[in-house]
Each structure stands twice: as structure tokens, then as C-alpha cells.
Amino acid sequence: MAISLKNPAGLPEVPLYKYVSVASGSKMVHMAGQVPIDENGETVGKGDYVAQIEQAYLNVAKVLAAAGATFDDVVKINVYAVNMTPDVIAASGEGIARAEQKLGVKIQAPLTGIGVAALASPEYLVEVDAVAVLD
Numbered sequence: 001m002a003i004s005l006k007n008p009a010g011l012p013e014v015p016l017y018k019y020v021s022v023a024s025g026s027k028m029v030h031m032a033g034q035v036p037i038d039e040n041g042e043t044v045g046k047g048d049y050v051a052q053i054e055q056a057y058l059n060v061a062k063v064l065a066a067a068g069a070t071f072d073d074v075v076k077i078n079v080y081a082v083n084m085t086p087d088v089i090a091a092s093g094e095g096i097a098r099a100e101q102k103l104g105v106k107i108q109a110p111l112t113g114i115g116v117a118a119l120a121s122p123e124y125l126v127e128v129d130a131v132a133v134l135d
Helices: 049-066 086-103
Strands: 002-006 020-024 027-030 074-082 111-116 126-134
Touching (some): 020 074, 049 126
Antiparallel strands (some): 002 020, 074 126
């Protein structure tokens, strides 16, 4: 399968992602939003955006693996953050970097950050979902 990640001319470089992904494949993977819980269903990093975004991305990796995919197959990521501010955006970047380091990957798929009033539990500060394409 081929995924080409690009930054179009006329738009500034963004360190966390590429603007566009072009994929060719025959199998799409859609997932439920992943929240910052561990294997026991316990919230990780209560009150800590960095720890929560890291855990949510680690959970996305587990879901991708269950579908036979990796972050190399991801064509789109959505990050939902409670009370999004510039500090939260910076924390998200740090959390993503920590997840990348643990997973040994560089995540560059197009990303949309969406500020929300609340998520499914008051302990959740972030939720992440992704779409992947496989051959």
C-alpha cells in the first residue's frame, strides 16, 4: 500500500503533521475514539494532558495492531481536547512525542485538533481516533 504524506506549496510547515495524505489500498480501518485508559480501564494521568495524550496514542497503536495496521498506515488523526488552549496544544505535542519515542515511530498523518466541552468521563481530557488504509 502506498501512502504519500505532503505539505502543499503555499502553506507553512507544521512540525506535528503533514497537511495531506494520499492513499491507495483496499481496506479501510476506522476506530472508536481512544481515551487515556490502561488495560484495566483505569484513567492514566488524571489532570495531566501530556500523560493522557501519550496514553491515548498508545491505545491507538494497540487498536491499529489489532487490525494489522501501524501508524505508517494512518491517513488521518483527530484529537479531541477538553478546554483547548495554547498550553494544551503544547502539551499535546509533548505527549505525542513521548508516544512516538515509546513506539519507535514518527507520526506525521494529517491531524485535526478539536476543542470540546467534555468527553465521556470527567477524568478524560483527551480522546484520539484515526483512519488507516491497508492493501
